[in-house]
Amino acid sequence: MSIDRRTLLTGMAGAGLAGGCATTGAGSRSDPRGRPNILWLVSEDNGPFIGAYGDRLAHTPHIDAMARGGLLYRKVYANAPVCAPSRFCLLTGIHPESNGPAHHMRADSTLPAFLKTYPQHLRAAGYYCTNNEKTDYNATVDPKAIWDESSATAHYRNRPANTPFMAVFNFETTHESRLFGVTEGRVKPQDVQVPPTLPDSDGVRRDIASYYNLMEKMDAQVGEKLAELAREGLADDTIVFYYSDNGGCLPWSKRHCREEGMRCALVVHVPEKWADYAPLAMGSEIAAPVSFIDFVPTLLSIAGVEQPKELPGTPFLGRQVARPKPLAFGMRNRMDERYDFVRTVSDGQYRYIRNYMPHRPMGQPVAFPLMLRSYQDVYRRHQAGELDAAQARFFEPRPFEELYDLNADPDQLHNLANAPGQRARVRDFARALDRHMLAINDNGFIPEGAPLEGYEASRVPGAYPLADIMELAAKAAAGDPAHVSALIAGLAATNEVLRYWAATGLVIRKAHAASARAALVDALKRETSPHVRIVLAEALSHVGETALALATFREALASGSEPVALQALNAITYVDPACRPLDAIGRWDKNPGYLGRATRYLLRTAAGAFDPAASLLGPRG
Template sequence: MTHSRRDAIKLGAIGIGAAAAPLAAVPGSARLPNILWLVSEDNNPYIGAYGDKVAHTPHIDSLAKKGILYRNSYSDAPVCAPSRFAILTGINPESCSPAQHMRADAKLPSQFKTYPELMRQAGYYCINNPKTDYNCDVDPKAIWDVQGIDGHWRNAPKDKPFLCVFNTGTSHEQHVCQRDAGRVKPEDVRIPAFLPDTETTRRDYAEYYNIMENMDGEIGNWLSQLKNDGLDEDTIVFYYGDNGGVLPRSKRYCYEEGLRVPLIVYIPPKWQHLAPARPGSVIDAPVTLIDLPATLLSIAGIAQPAQMTGTALAGHRIGAPKSYAFGFRDRMDERYDLVRTVTDGRWRYIRNYMPHRALGQHVGFEWDVQASYREWNALHLAGKLTDEQDRFFQPKAFEELYDLQADPDEVNNLIDHPAGLTAARRLRTALDRHMLAINDNGFLPEGAKGEGYFESRDRSIYPLKRLMLVAAAAARRDPRNLKRFATLLDSPVVAVRTWAARGLLILGEDARPAKDALARVVASDPADPVRIVAAEALVGLGEPVEAVALLARLADEDNMLPIRIQAYDALSNIGRAAIPALPVIRKAANAQLRRFIDPEYPKRMAMYLVATLEGSYDPTQEGLSPQACQNATKSPNMFMGPPPSAAWES
């Protein structure tokens, strides 16, 4: 039976206050329950309990039978570090830039507390084993009682309840590079309509199902330990994935396979008064992982701080069911994009603010670890894909709308279809309201003045409503906005000038009347992000000399990393016009990096760019060597956190 919530929601939505404060005691709760979080990486619900007939996940299935399964659960971002920032802080990453970018070092305001700090104040002994990857400047050792591979509830004081987080890296994306025989065979899997149905793709899918079975065994081992220690009936157990899966068009992309995650909560009979529904229930209302810290605080009996935007799913005060789950994409490793999305569980609406960029931009690590990406790319270059399969490598529509019931592969865009008009209107409005409510920072160029939770609320630096209008106008590719964009190139606001220049870039040849204005920006604008976008636009209008020279100079090693990435991004998208920059590009491609000290994104971009400009690029020649793959799969926590902040400076 499906329940959207327990028949009577307890006490309404969780209170929002300026600081954590105790709630009224609940009769019968003499002490607090233990809490165990079991976290898997990079996986959709390839799980039997979610209806997957191919999956073999008996331990997670068993947990679901006696727990509560959230059918429409989503990560806030389709990648780990921004998603983990949201879970740690309860703050939308895109409202505390640069936390929304993959692999960054955002500054968490000192007055904001993370959930382990608040839970420790409530009396919990807090353990994290081992992954952090919080995408911000929080010191993990300062917020946890125990941080690292030695953390276990068995080492917790007996006079305190514990909050113990175990992370398994078994399903992380680098493991798909291995080739191990398992229960699931290539002929057993279904290949979605957007992918070519090849032996390579089938092998990757089968490999991933078998990885999921291995991960399920780890979950079962932890649950057995809990039972053997006599703690299973005094411990609330959460199992969830930190972001969507890694198979093609999953991780890093704002479709169901990039954002949808498993979430199962088991609440023992002793603590059923904290549950939102009866054991064995399925909750269909959409939830996101940003609801998790609110849920912990509600279980502990303390109110969530004002900056936390989630809704408690269980505890003393359970929030009313939500109508929508929101998601986003900004920079993913070395590639920039700006995507915002919302779903109600039936429909998914996607807004692409940078539709001139291909959906499937080349991401070095993505291509390295997964053979099906490399083969997909090779078939594209050979012209052997159907239109549906080739869409991944093409510029995007400004808006997308999918009926998830009729079209689970999300290939039939209904944005202009009569059947989708009502849903599109409703979801557009919901997304706009959400972006304004959280103060979405996505329109601010990375590295520009105004980054940060409070800084971005200065409307003289970041006029969000105005920027949303300008960015939407840019993405619509309407030549009637030409004069508007040209005028806005003189705005005193860096972000406005950036989006005005991007509007002209997206217009392409239709922007020719603004060529002189763009040349002026390239020559004299004080903000490098504006100059980079204008330079790319100017190259498209046949004026490459000064523009390419600027991009080469900004891509060189003396500039801040975000500026270098933005310059390389532009160079990657101007085709053979980038050839004069080859000396700089080759220098970066041949650079010897010191791991965890030197940033690797410029080198990745430069290596790819050299190959494409010299005509030698062959995606089938990419990929980890067998030894490198073996080393990667033996190191499930090889990506535990952001690079040192020094890597983001000159």
């Protein structure tokens, strides 16, 4: 390989935000040795709570041993801090936000006909591909159509003779839901260190201890699969990946575009026979950022399959290896029943975060994580006014931009976005993020369920003027009163998405948008998009138009569209109680999905009966 190994180890030190990503060492598409097997061992909802990453409390001997004899990637990032969008990226090799609604948590996106999943590429190249067993692809993909086997019994040993395999084994041991109970083990609640963002409570300590004990159980499962591979006599012919599918599941992590939610573990072992497929010798550590968007190109590089031009990632090992990219990008949109819009980028030392809905707090109430004792303790103490300033940020409006030095401030307590010495860095990160969003045609600005969603619909010339939308959305989210006139003008735009963000900007300003009252009323009279009408109603609720807001919310709740109803419930959560049509909301109380969860929170809050420990999950909870 012609890549400078010191570059890999230092993570593009000195390369800046515009570092290149050219490939080197292309090699032949055929190999006289044949093709290596590929084994993916995938855990859920965990950051690097692993001994090899320096965590002294972790007991993960099998992953640690794999790291000592393999490649340890220090800065590995999911493209979304939650499983479904993350796994869409891992399956397709494209960003979920390029193919709306795949960027939302639990959605049925449709792939364009030309886009193939990685098992389809590998099967066409002669690989036997198995998945055991989780899918969660956030798309209308039939697992039986893309895999040779996808089930609880799927296994590489079922392949035809002399056939290379690509096998995935998913371990749900560390999934968020496993913290609904208590997992006893070698780590006790008194042993753990509580981060300053969380209260030092029994529930928090018990969840952290259980998390470590679950990590130990998962590590044993990894060890079993490695031992099985050796017993089958396949270890010398198989490249093995261990990685986690998104960051951890404690408060401030999963679902959030912070280091705790985005950073994952990745250890890769390349046997001696295929040593030239690795960028460094086994036992090395790599500090350059690696993103999940690079995983499919890496698989194709290992298998000798030409990378399709529509895939934006670059391979980090295999027959072709790319120069390390200096930046890893991430996103958040709807998480379960709560809408949000965050974009982030990191070079491994700094993390830049852009909040397009800064008026919504990080700690929007989400039913599923509220099953954790740690979340319940955080919400209970918030209700009692017992959180300190660092902890209370979870429930407060956010700034449009955030910047954290992850080396000096690993808990991301000190926002440097407005620090005089960081202005150039903020500008460079912001420009890099803008370029990325334009390059991938980010669908995140489109309201869920609107006609423009999707890889192809959003690329029809003129249909989705993303540069103009991004400019207006930045003005909307920045909250500057000087932009009110531009937002009022945007209410009359011909494009639905522009009108949506103009209205959102007026929601963000709340009563400070009083000068837009007449414009909002006029806009509602002519507006035909149900998504825009909801945002207009929320804006009107803040400037004294209670009757109009109530009538519009009722209309949305009766629309028959679940995304529209859910967007209405989200808006109603944050308006004055006088603007809440509680009689119309009650129809969703028995709904087992996201509509029911949002409804139950609203009804209990309105009755003064919200108890963080009382499940919001409903009939299937």
